[in-house]
Amino acid sequence: MSGQGEYHDRPVRLYVVTGGRVRPSRNTIRPETLLVATDTGRQLPVSASSEERSLLRMCRRLLSLVETAVHLELPVSVVSVVASDLIDAGFLAVRGSGDEPACGATRADPGDVESARPDRKLLQEVLDGLRKLG
């Protein structure tokens, strides 16, 4: 990643990477969403973009969306579009969710993504984990 204020250009415009879309096909994908490649044995179609290929290769082991964005050197929002496509096509899976809101969050009001908050059990687990840190 280039330093702040440094001119940084990309060989391909971002809207080309996302096919002109600004929102992912899934609204449950977040920066901390855990991604892992599915073990389909299928090959990506020849039409797959280099970003799709790189992301899938990177996700052979578990990583969050935001970490893949760092390594792909693309904005998180762009990678979320690419990742959503791969999830829809079955090449990539969200860990810990059966297409449910990712990451153990509960929704107070179904369909209202903004209100999603971790439940009590998860908060207690966070608290216990932090207290154990040396």
Place this chain on the structure above:
Amino acid sequence: MVFANSDKRYLPGTVRRSTKILVVGSFGVGKTTLIGSASEIVPLRTEETMTVASMGVDDLAGLQDKMTTTVAMDFGRITLNPSLVLYLFGTPGQRRFWDLWDGLADGAAGALVLIDTRRLEGSFEVLDQLELRKDDLPFAVAVNVFPDSRQHTTAELRQALDLLPETPIVLCDARDRRSSVDALIALTAYALTAQEGSV
């Protein structure tokens, strides 16, 4: 692509869930320092896109009054137990970045507001935003004590910042791991209490 043979960048395969805490504050207040001292990885920098009102641009008769820009965002990570990982996202607090929060606050356990007592005025915008948000993101205030900071009691600061009685406020040294983790503990304990109170 800088990803060769870097196994330790990956999460343990046992991790099933992730959650996050936002670390918000004005520029230079020590967000990345705090994230770095608490994180198990060197803080990483990424970009998030955000739509902003365009200013000083000759627009075509209202056809384009917004433009997309990118904002640098630093984050860290703590594997809390074999199945749970916590991300810490540093988020700029100034008003012009508030749109960015909408995406980030979704699903967050809470926000830790980092404050520098030498520049208290920079904190009001952040606190205003958190109090105005309709999604009730729980937040706690951590005062990053710099060597040349004047000594204030938390009671004095609570009053100066006009905090609600229940909002936690702690003094911390963002360079110190224990101190940074303690601030995160104060926030999480409060988030838990706040949720129990609302059920």
